[in-house]
Amino acid sequence: MQLDSSIAAIVTGGASGLGAATARALAAKGVKVALFDLNTEAGEAMAKEIGGVFCEVDVTDEASTLAGFEKARTAHGQERVLVNCAGIAPAMKTVGKDRETGAKKPHDLGYFEKAIAINLVGTFRCIAHSAAGMAALDPLGEDGERGAIVSTASVAAQDGQIGQAAYAASKGGVLAMTLPIARDLMSEGIRINTILPGIFETPMMAGMPQNVQDALAASVPFPKRLGKAAEYAKLALFMIETDYMNGESVRLDGAIRMAPR
Numbered sequence: 001m002q003l004d005s006s007i008a009a010i011v012t013g014g015a016s017g018l019g020a021a022t023a024r025a026l027a028a029k030g031v032k033v034a035l036f037d038l039n040t041e042a043g044e045a046m047a048k049e050i051g052g053v054f055c056e057v058d059v060t061d062e063a064s065t066l067a068g069f070e071k072a073r074t075a076h077g078q079e080r081v082l083v084n085c086a087g088i089a090p091a092m093k094t095v096g097k098d099r100e101t102g103a104k105k106p107h108d109l110g111y112f113e114k115a116i117a118i119n120l121v122g123t124f125r126c127i128a129h130s131a132a133g134m135a136a137l138d139p140l141g142e143d144g145e146r147g148a149i150v151s152t153a154s155v156a157a158q159d160g161q162i163g164q165a166a167y168a169a170s171k172g173g174v175l176a177m178t179l180p181i182a183r184d185l186m187s188e189g190i191r192i193n194t195i196l197p198g199i200f201e202t203p204m205m206a207g208m209p210q211n212v213q214d215a216l217a218a219s220v221p222f223p224k225r226l227g228k229a230a231e232y233a234k235l236a237l238f239m240i241e242t243d244y245m246n247g248e249s250v251r252l253d254g255a256i257r258m259a260p261r
Contacts, residue, residue, distance in 0.1 A: 198253025
């Protein structure tokens with residue numbers, strides 16, 4: 001797909017981190033970008049920076065998500081590109097310890113369900129609604145493409161660490177559904193690919209002590225540093241622009257394989 005001013009895109013989690021970098025990269029190509037996020041202040045600022053539109057959206061809520069699509073499409077028309085970056089990274093062991101009594105206690109199921117609701121169900125919700133709109137568009141080019149989707153899993157989908165059962169399950173679901181969705185959408189001319197980022201420079205990572213960030217960077221085989229959000233964006237655009245890439249999941253991680261902890 002050729003990215004230019006004729007294309008509209010939606011980026012979930014677009015107010016910061018990987019989503020913001022992708023929104024900037026798309027806008028630099030002339031694409032009309034709508035941002036889905038819960039952070040109104042950051043989202044409005046990002047939309048102003050790139051000349052896009054901000055939609056306050058909770059991807060776990062059907063009505064909120066539909067309202068976001070309506071606002072984005074009213075501003076820019078039906079999107080041909082969807083990039084899913086909205087997500088959380090919870091940490092809790094399957095069996096932990098009560099801080100007050102020291103007694104063993106099971107994982108908080110509400111916490112587990114929240115991770116699944118945002119990272120997995122929220123991603124699928126946006127894919128399903130976006131693809132339904134894309135399917136009604138006229139096809140582009142000789143292949144008859146109507147749209148392209150990029151989702152975000154994580155290396156935790158394959159190398160989940162201690163305390164990452166909920167996160168790994170949610171991202172593992174994103175990874176596992178990529179191929180069947182590609183097959184579901186093949187007759188509609190819509191492609192989908194997934195990125196599995198390793199350890200990246202994000203607002204969440206920036207909040208960690210410098211020595212922790214340095215230790216994480218040192219654990220990457222090469223290059224020995226944290227990934228840059230712009231590198232994620234570069235791969236996302238490659239997946240969108242490369243017409244023969246479909247149903248694929250790619251690690252972007254400097255060859256890291258996560259240890260148990």
